Amino acid sequence: MAADDQPPKRSTGFGYYRPEAVAPTRVGSAGACAPPGAHVPAAAGAKGPGTTAEPAGPADPADGVLADDAVLDLSTDSARRDVDETLERLDRELVGLAGVKRRVREIAALLLVDRARSRFGLNSSRPTLHMSFTGGPGTGKTTVALRMAEMLHAMGYIRQPKVLSVTRDDLVGQFIGHTAPKTKAIIAKAAGGVLFIDEAYYLFRPENERDYGQEVIEILLQEMESERASLVVIFAGYPDRMDTFFSANPGLSSRVPHHIAFDDYDHGQLVEIAELMVAAENFRFDDGGREAFSRYLELRMARPRFSNARSVRNAIERCRLRQARRLVELHRPLTRTDLITLTAQDVYGSSVFGSDSTPDGPARAPAADISAADPRLAVPS
Ligand SMILES: Nc1ncnc2c1ncn2[C@@H]1O[C@H](COP(=O)(O)OP(=O)(O)OP(=O)(O)O)[C@@H](O)[C@H]1O
Ligand SMILES: [Mg+2]
Secondary structure (H helix, E strand, O other), X not given: OOHHHOOOOOOOOOOOOOHHHOOOOOOOOOOOOOXXXXXXXXXXXXXXXXXXXXXXXXXXXXXXXXXXXXXXXXXXXXXXXXXXXXHHHHHHHOOOOHHHHHHHHHHHHHHHHHHHHXXXXXXXXXXXXXXXXXXXXXXXXXXXXXXXXXXXXXXXXXXXXXXXXXXXXXXXXXXXXXXXXXXXXXXXXXXXXXXXXEOHHHHOOOOOOOOOHXXXXXXXXXXXXXXXXXXXXXXXXXXXXXXXXXXXXXXXHHOOOEEEEEOOXXXXXXXXXXXXXXXXXXXXXXXXXXXXXXXXXXXXXOOOOOOHHHHHHHHXXXXXXXXXXXXXXXXXXXXXXXXXXXXXXXXXOOHHHOOOOOXXXXXXXXXXXXXXXXXXXXXXX
């Protein structure tokens, strides 16, 4: 049987159907092709919005290869609708981050065009999408990783919109011979999704020649290259240390084509973030409360261990505590307005307006806490 006559194959293990895995059905063979010049939907076989069970591939092999002069309408690709939804959510829920949002859109466009190319039988390698997210604490790295996983899943690049968040301790063993199995177990657990390595630079300890972190890096290098695990690795951490980490590990750096920088938020953005967070919890600031919170942020930004949006979230939690205490002490029936309103009094109770106390808890929340807030973010047990 000639290669052209073989039934289309789907690659195993990947939600992403590689162009070369789709046997081209030649122009003119029965029924499978669009006629020359035909205007066809981009991925007729793709799933509708909200579907999570099976990712959509770049092309449905059943559709065959399009004629050279066919026209493909990208707007009808149903995976695109899923992706647009994720991108809109990113815009709606995250203030600022213009550069980050642009990169996410670019990656979505790359995959969309790759799907379109495969419909024409244009072979190319699976795009490499390992990434690094660098930015200060609370700048949205983990949150964007979750959205990225959703987007990659909608495009059929990964099998599930899952992020496994790990740190050095999850990968490195304490004794000789323990690191490789530990790392491989984590890779197996993350397979088909995103492996998010937080504070990745702790894997590299140049001062200790026999540090097991180096073994982790070597295993990761192989896995990132091989595609076996159908895994996207995101290395995350603070900018300066990440720069040092990548320059000390050029092999790793060359396998990470997407470096995405998360800037600190300015005061105006933090105020906007506060409004979003408060509204998401069915609260609102009254005018005095809004002004007081803006003032709070000015002071808090200048103090140690300021953690961008995470500090905003912590501060709002404490405002809610003070509001609750204030309401209980009113000793009168409460209105809906009472229950939703955060006032200046609820803000000015903060120690930031005093002189000597510590304003926030830990600058960085433990990974387990973050994942508890979002069930899609798994942490190794
Ligand atoms: N641009 C933003 N708009 C609205 N909320 C945001 C934004 N950035 C972050 N947040 C919120 O702030 C909190 C912290 O964000 P996230 O955990 O993603 O930051 P991070 O960069 O991973 O922090 P860390 O480096 O400390 O792990 C989350 O509740 C997140 O939803
Ligand atoms: Mg994080």
